[in-house]
Amino acid sequence: MQKIIDRFVKYVKIDTQSDENNPAFPSTEKQWDLAKVLVEELNEIGMQDVTLDDNCYVMATLPSNVDFNVPTIGFVAHIDTSPDYSGTNVNPQFHPNYDGKDIVLNKERNIVLSPSYFDDLLQYKGQTIITTDGTTLLGADDKAGVTEIVSAMEHLINNPEIKHGKIRICFTPDEEVGKGAHMFDVEKFGAEWAYTMDGSQVGELEYENFNAAGAKVTINGKIVHPGYAKGKMINSMLIANEFIAALPKNEIPQETEGYEGFYHLHGMSGEVEKSTLEYIIRDHDFKLFEERKVTFQKIADTLNKKLGSDLVQVEIKDQYFNMRKKIEPVMHIVDIAEEAMKQLNIKPLIKAIRGGTDGSQLSYKGLPCPNIFAGGHNFHGRYEYIAAESLQLATDVIVKIAELTAERAK
Numbered sequence: 001m002q003k004i005i006d007r008f009v010k011y012v013k014i015d016t017q018s019d020e021n022n023p024a025f026p027s028t029e030k031q032w033d034l035a036k037v038l039v040e041e042l043n044e045i046g047m048q049d050v051t052l053d054d055n056c057y058v059m060a061t062l063p064s065n066v067d068f069n070v071p072t073i074g075f076v077a078h079i080d081t082s083p084d085y086s087g088t089n090v091n092p093q094f095h096p097n098y099d100g101k102d103i104v105l106n107k108e109r110n111i112v113l114s115p116s117y118f119d120d121l122l123q124y125k126g127q128t129i130i131t132t133d134g135t136t137l138l139g140a141d142d143k144a145g146v147t148e149i150v151s152a153m154e155h156l157i158n159n160p161e162i163k164h165g166k167i168r169i170c171f172t173p174d175e176e177v178g179k180g181a182h183m184f185d186v187e188k189f190g191a192e193w194a195y196t197m198d199g200s201q202v203g204e205l206e207y208e209n210f211n212a213a214g215a216k217v218t219i220n221g222k223i224v225h226p227g228y229a230k231g232k233m234i235n236s237m238l239i240a241n242e243f244i245a246a247l248p249k250n251e252i253p254q255e256t257e258g259y260e261g262f263y264h265l266h267g268m269s270g271e272v273e274k275s276t277l278e279y280i281i282r283d284h285d286f287k288l289f290e291e292r293k294v295t296f297q298k299i300a301d302t303l304n305k306k307l308g309s310d311l312v313q314v315e316i317k318d319q320y321f322n323m324r325k326k327i328e329p330v331m332h333i334v335d336i337a338e339e340a341m342k343q344l345n346i347k348p349l350i351k352a353i354r355g356g357t358d359g360s361q362l363s364y365k366g367l368p369c370p371n372i373f374a375g376g377h378n379f380h381g382r383y384e385y386i387a388a389e390s391l392q393l394a395t396d397v398i399v400k401i402a403e404l405t406a407e408r409a410k
Contacts, residue, residue, distance in 0.1 A: 001392045008130070008147040008391055009092050011037075012139035017087040018080035018177045025183060026056045026080070026173035034079045038146070038171055045154045047169075055173070055183040062153050062167040070165025070409040074194030075152070075398055076358055076369065077145030078175030082380040085137040092138065095129040098387075105382065106134030113383050120201060120377050121385070128388040138384035140376030145197030146171055147391060148374060152398035164402040165409065168194070172358055178319055181361035193333045193368040195401065196359040201349070202390050203341060204373035207327040207334050208352035209360050210261070210282040211289035212319040215296055217243060217277040219270075220311045236275040239303060239312065240268070243277065246299045259284045259352060261292060284322055284352055320356050326363035327370060334370050336408070340400035346393060349373075372397060 014034045019027040026032070038058050042050045047060040058079075064070055081087040095103055100122055103113040111134035115121040121129070132138045149169050156162055168191045172180040175198075199206060221236030247263050256262045261283030268277050281296065283289035293316050300312040327334065334350075341348045359369035375390025 001388060004147060004151045004391045004395060005130075005388050007151060008144060011143040011146055012090045012092060015088045015090070016080045016139075018083055018174050020083050020177040025179065027177055027179070028080070031056055031080050031173045035171065035173070038079070038150070041150060042153075045150070046157045047153060053185070057173070057184065058171040059189060060153075060169050062156060062164070062169070064164065064166045065160055066163050066165065066406055068410060070406045071192040072166040072168060072190060073402070073405055074168040074170065074189060074191035074367070075149045076170045076172065076194050076196045076362070077149055077198060077374070078142045078172045078180050078358060079146060080173050080176050080180075081137060081139045081141065081143070082176045084380040085382065086135070087137055087139055090136045090139055091133040093131045093133055095131065098125055098127055098129045100125045103129065103131060105131055109134055111382060113385065118378060118383060123201065124387040124389075129385055130388055131385040132382050134382050137379070137381055138376070138386065140374065140384055140386040141379040142175065142198045142374060144374040144376050144386055144391060144394070148197050148394040148398060151391075151395045152402075155395065155399055156402060162399065162403055163406045165406050167402055170194075175358050178356070180358040181365065184358075184362060184365065186362070186365050186367045189367065191367060193330060194359075194362065195337060195398075196357050196362075196369055196371045197374045197394060197398070198357055198359070199353075199371050199373035200375070200377055200379070202373055202375060202393055203347050203349040205334065205337055205341065205348050205350050205370065206353045206357075207350075207370040208284060208324040209320070209322055209356055209371075210284055210354065211286055211321050212356055213281040213289070213293060213316050214319055215279040215281055215293075215314060215316045217279070217300065218313045218315075219243070219275045219277075220313075221273050221275070223271075223273040233272065234307075234311065235272050236311070237270040237272065239307070240270055240275040240277055242303060243299055243312065246302070247295075257354075261285070261288055263292065263296070280319075281316070282354075286322065320360045321364060323357075323360040323363035323369070327368055330368050333368060336401055336404050337370060337372055337397070340397050340404055343404075344393065344396050344400055346397070
């Protein structure tokens with residue numbers, strides 16, 4: 001397991017933070033740094049057809065080692081880390097034989113990872129916990145997935161007695177800014193189906209995700225001297241407040257769970273003359289998702305009618321859709337992953353993703369792609385962590401899926 005840990009640490013120390021405000025692809029040049037390292041490493045371990053294209057996608061092949069036809073399967077992970085928190089100078093900390101108590105990430109700043117708040121930690125008592133030093137994110141999302149795929153391929157190469165068909169792997173850029181699958185060449189990849197290694201806790205197996213849209217509300221006001229503003233000034237910030245208050249107050253991320261959708265205000269700026277609100281709109285049910293977008297526009301229409309002018313403008317863009325529609329006709333690919341976990345004594349946790357994944361967009365591009373755990377927790381912030389043992393378990397699941405796919409093809 002130490003080799004897997006060392007590989008993970010090597011990857012997380014390479015800053016690959018993406019940039020949601022840059023339309024370039026990839027959105028940051030530094031993602032190329034890890035991509036080039038991966039090309040070198042994949043060649044070193046004996047992978048074939050290793051490529052790095054002009055859009056920063058790394059692909060490679062592990063040829064079949066059996067003399068009968070087996071469906072070509074794939075494994076996908078993303079190399080970028082979230083723009084939400086710094087990925088510069090990541091300094092992983094190791095906590096062997098975790099005792100279930102508070103973990104001090106940074107004594108000087110009094111930053112503590114506590115199971116009293118993050119109770120998932122208690123699942124990993126007795127294991128080696130890898131954390132941040134409190135000043136950056138860790139990057140387990142999704143460098144854990146990258147680590148596990150490379151490690152699984154190396155294991156299969158070094159253990160040819162494990163029979164498998166052709167396997168394709170791909171590492172994508174810009175997943176964290178919603179563009180991870182935009183330039184993915186499904187035809188070049190050439191797999192019948194694939195799995196993203198981008199979930200959280202051990203056992204997660206997901207083939208449902210949110211339908212998602214981004215929304216921007218622009219409110220135009222009028223600025224005049226406040227001493228002479230009677231009947232003239234229109235304060236866009238006050239209208240923005242009315243818009244926010246008009247949405248269902250409990251349909252927000254911190255008040256919802258499971259299949260419950262939400263409106264999430266994640267950015268706002270304002271002056272008297274102009275204010276903007278940035279939202280994401282989410283729901284697993286497509287009909288409810290469409291209704292949420294209608295509700296959003298109706299609030300703007302109501303405010304404009306009240307104001308007697310079209311001061312409130314709404315722009316809504318669909319981002320991705322629930323992959324369940326594309327997975328259900330080929331549920332055997334979920335069954336194989338579930339069986340792989342069971343054979344490894346891992347309890348499958350089949351649930352809907354309260355978020356998105358490259359797998360959603362890939363499924364709609366013709367590559368059915370459920371999501372499997374990578375092992376990390378508390379993504380996108382200083383409290384991110386992963387158990388070293390989880391890296392090994394996810395690696396084992398990849399190997400077992402390859403083996404079961406070949407067995408079922410006999």
